[in-house]
Amino acid sequence: MIKIENLTKHYHAAQGKVEAINGLNLEVADGEIFGMIGPSGAGKSTLIRMLNLLEEPTSGTININGTDLTELSSQNLRAARQKIGMIFQHFNLLSSRTVLGNVAFPLEIAGVGKKKRRQKAKELIELVGLEDRADHYPAQLSGGQKQRVGIARALANDPDLLLSDEATSSLDPESTKSVLELLGRIRDEMNLTIILITHEMGVIKDICDRVAVLEAGEIIEEGSIIDIFSKPQKALTKKFISSVIDFDLPERIVKYVRKERPGELIRVSFVGEKTHDPYISDLVKHYSVDANILYGNIDEIQGVPFGTLVLDLEGQLTNIEESIAYLKSQDLRVEVLDNV
Amino acid sequence: MFNFITDLARYNDLMISGSLETLYMVAMSLFFAIVGGIPLGILTTITRQGHILPNKPLNFILDGIINIGRSIPFIILMVAVIPFTRMIVGTSIGTNAAVVPLSLAAIPFMGRVTDNAILEIDQGVVESAQSMGASPLQIVFKVLLPESLPAIILGLTLTAISLVSYSAMAGAVGGGGLGDIAIRYGYQRFQLAIMLETIVILVVMVQLIQFFGNQIASFFDHRA
Numbered sequence: 402m403i404k405i406e407n408l409t410k411h412y413h414a415a416q417g418k419v420e421a422i423n424g425l426n427l428e429v430a431d432g433e434i435f436g437m438i439g440p441s442g443a444g445k446s447t448l449i450r451m452l453n454l455l456e457e458p459t460s461g462t463i464n465i466n467g468t469d470l471t472e473l474s475s476q477n478l479r480a481a482r483q484k485i486g487m488i489f490q491h492f493n494l495l496s497s498r499t500v501l502g503n504v505a506f507p508l509e510i511a512g513v514g515k516k517k518r519r520q521k522a523k524e525l526i527e528l529v530g531l532e533d534r535a536d537h538y539p540a541q542l543s544g545g546q547k548q549r550v551g552i553a554r555a556l557a558n559d560p561d562l563l564l565s566d567e568a569t570s571s572l573d574p575e576s577t578k579s580v581l582e583l584l585g586r587i588r589d590e591m592n593l594t595i596i597l598i599t600h601e602m603g604v605i606k607d608i609c610d611r612v613a614v615l616e617a618g619e620i621i622e623e624g625s626i627i628d629i630f631s632k633p634q635k636a637l638t639k640k641f642i643s644s645v646i647d648f649d650l651p652e653r654i655v656k657y658v659r660k661e662r663p664g665e666l667i668r669v670s671f672v673g674e675k676t677h678d679p680y681i682s683d684l685v686k687h688y689s690v691d692a693n694i695l696y697g698n699i700d701e702i703q704g705v706p707f708g709t710l711v712l713d714l715e716g717q718l719t720n721i722e723e724s725i726a727y728l729k730s731q732d733l734r735v736e737v738l739d740n741v
Numbered sequence: 742m743f744n745f746i747t748d749l750a751r752y753n754d755l756m757i758s759g760s761l762e763t764l765y766m767v768a769m770s771l772f773f774a775i776v777g778g779i780p781l782g783i784l785t786t787i788t789r790q791g792h793i794l795p796n797k798p799l800n801f802i803l804d805g806i807i808n809i810g811r812s813i814p815f816i817i818l819m820v821a822v823i824p825f826t827r828m829i830v831g832t833s834i835g836t837n838a839a840v841v842p843l844s845l846a847a848i849p850f851m852g853r854v855t856d857n858a859i860l861e862i863d864q865g866v867v868e869s870a871q872s873m874g875a876s877p878l879q880i881v882f883k884v885l886l887p888e889s890l891p892a893i894i895l896g897l898t899l900t901a902i903s904l905v906s907y908s909a910m911a912g913a914v915g916g917g918g919l920g921d922i923a924i925r926y927g928y929q930r931f932q933l934a935i936m937l938e939t940i941v942i943l944v945v946m947v948q949l950i951q952f953f954g955n956q957i958a959s960f961f962d963h964r965a
Contacts, residue, residue: 482874493869507873538963
C-alpha cells in the first residue's frame with residue numbers, strides 16, 4: 402500500500418517561491434490503477450517524480466509497503482527504486498542499446514547475471530509483443546513500440562509499483578489505446594499497483610480504478626471513476642469529464658426551451674443497472690408531467706453503462722417537484738439546470 | 742624543375758621519418774588526452790548543478806582548469822612549460838619533449854569536448870537510470886559514456902587534427918616531425934619541393950584522420 406502524508410514541495414524559481422505541492426495526502430491500495438489528472442502547472446509531474454524521490458520533497462512522508470522513502474540512505478533508496486518501475490512521456494530509452502539491451506539494463510544495475518538477464522529480458526519483450534524487434538535500436542521503432550520497450554524495462558526487476566509520467570501523451574490515439582490495454586493487462590497478470598498522471602481524461606476513463614483531480618498543488622476531488630464521472634463536484638472535474646463525455650446542450654436549444662416552455666430542465670445520470678429501467682415512462686404515468694427528452698447519451702466506463710438524459714419537465718409545479726423527488730429516491734443523480 | 746624532382750627523391754627518408762615523428766607526437770598526446778581529458782570532462786559535467794553529483798566548488802575548479810588551459814595560445818604554452826618539460830623528460834628538445842606541451846594543450850581541449858558530448862544526452866535518460874536505482878558510477882559507465890561515445894569519438898578526431906597542427910608548431914622549436922622539416926628545409930633553405938611535400942602529407946594525414954573518425958563514430962551511432 403502507498404500512503405502519502407502531508408507531502409509538500411516548494412522551490413525557488415526566478416519568479417520567486419513556487420509552491421508546487423501543498424500538504425498532500427493520498428492512499429493507494431495494492432493492485433489499484435490510480436490516476437491523477439490536472440491542468441499543466443498543477444504539480445502532477447512534481448508529485449509523481451517525488452514518489453521515487455527523483456524530486457526531493459520539502460516535507461512529508463512517502464510510505465511504500467511500510468517503508469518511508471524519505472528516510473532511506475542513498476544506498477537503500479537505490480535498492481527501493483529497483484522495485485518501483487517508471488515509464489516516461491519521452492520513453493527515455495538508451496539509444497546505444499538494442500531493445501534487448503534496454504530491457505536488460507535495470508537487471509544489469511541490480512547485479513543480475515548475464516544469462517538470467519537475457520532470459521528475463523526475452524520473456525518481457527514477449528510479454529509486450531516485440532519478439533521480432535529484440536535486436537532493433539530505439540531509433541528504428543515507432544512511438545508505441547518505444548513505450549512498450551519502456552514498459553518491459555520498467556517491469557524487469559518485478560516491481561510492486563509502476564509510475565507512469567504522461568506515458569501516452571506523445572502517442573497517437575491508436576498506440577495510446579494499445580499501451581493502455583497493455584498496462585491494464587500487466588496489472589491483472591502481475592497484481593501491480595499503477596499510479597499514473599495524465600492531462601487526458603480519456604486515459605483515466607479507460608483504465609483507472611480511482612482518480613484524483615489536482616489543481617494548484619492540491620487534490621480538489623478524489624473518488625472511484627464511476628463516482629467522479631456521475632457526480633463531479635468541482636468545475637475543473639466537470640470540465641475534464643466534458644472532454645470525453647459531452648453532456649452540455651447547445652445554447653440555442655436552452656434559450657429556446659427557456660423562453661417557450663416554462664418548466665423545469667433537469668439532467669439525470671444513470672449508472673450500471675439503472676440504465677435498464679424505464680424511469681421516464683414511470684414518471685409520465687404516475688406524476689402527470691410531460692417529459693421532453695432534449696438530450697440523451699449512453700457511454701460505458703470500464704464495462705459499466707453510464708447514461709445521461711436532459712429532460713424538460715412540464716406540468717404543475719408540485720407534480721414536477723414530486724417527480725424529481727421520485728427520481729432521486731431511485732438513486733439516480735438528478736441535477737436541476739438553472740443556468741446551463 | 743630538375744632540382745625539384747631530385748630534392749623529392751633525395752629527402753625521401755627524411756620525409757618518412759618526419760611523418761613518423763609527427764604521428765608519434767600526435768598519438769602520444771592523444772593518448773594522454775584520452776586518459777586525462779575524458780575523466781576531466783566527465784567530472785566537470787557530473788558536478789554541474791542539477792547533474793548526478795552536483796558539487797559547486799569542484800565544478801568551479803575543473804571548469805576553470807579547462808578554460809585556462811584552452812585560453813593559452815599553444816606557442817606560448819610550449820615555451821612557458823619548458824622547465825616542467827625538462828623535469829619530466831630531462832630535455833626540452835625532441836619529440837618526447839614536444840609531447841608534454843601537446844598533452845597539456847590536448848587534455849583541457851578533450852575535457853571540454855567530452856563535457857559538451859555528455860551534456861548533449863537527454864537528461865530524461867539519466868533520470869530513467871536513476872529511477873531504476875543506478876549509482877552515479879553505473880550512470881557514468883553504463884549511460885553517459887556509451888550514449889556519448891559517437892560524439893566523444895568525433896571530439897577525439899577534432900583533437901587529433903588540432904594536434905597535427907600543434908605538432909608542426911612544436912617542430913619549429915626543436916620538436917622534430919614534419920613541421921621541423923618544413924621550416925628547416927622548405928623555409929630556411931628555400932627548397933620549395935620539400936615545403937610542398939610536407940603540406941601534402943599533412944593534408945592527407947588530416948583527411949585520413951577525419952575519414953576514419955567519422956567512420957568509427959557512425960559505427961557506434963544508433964540514434965538515427
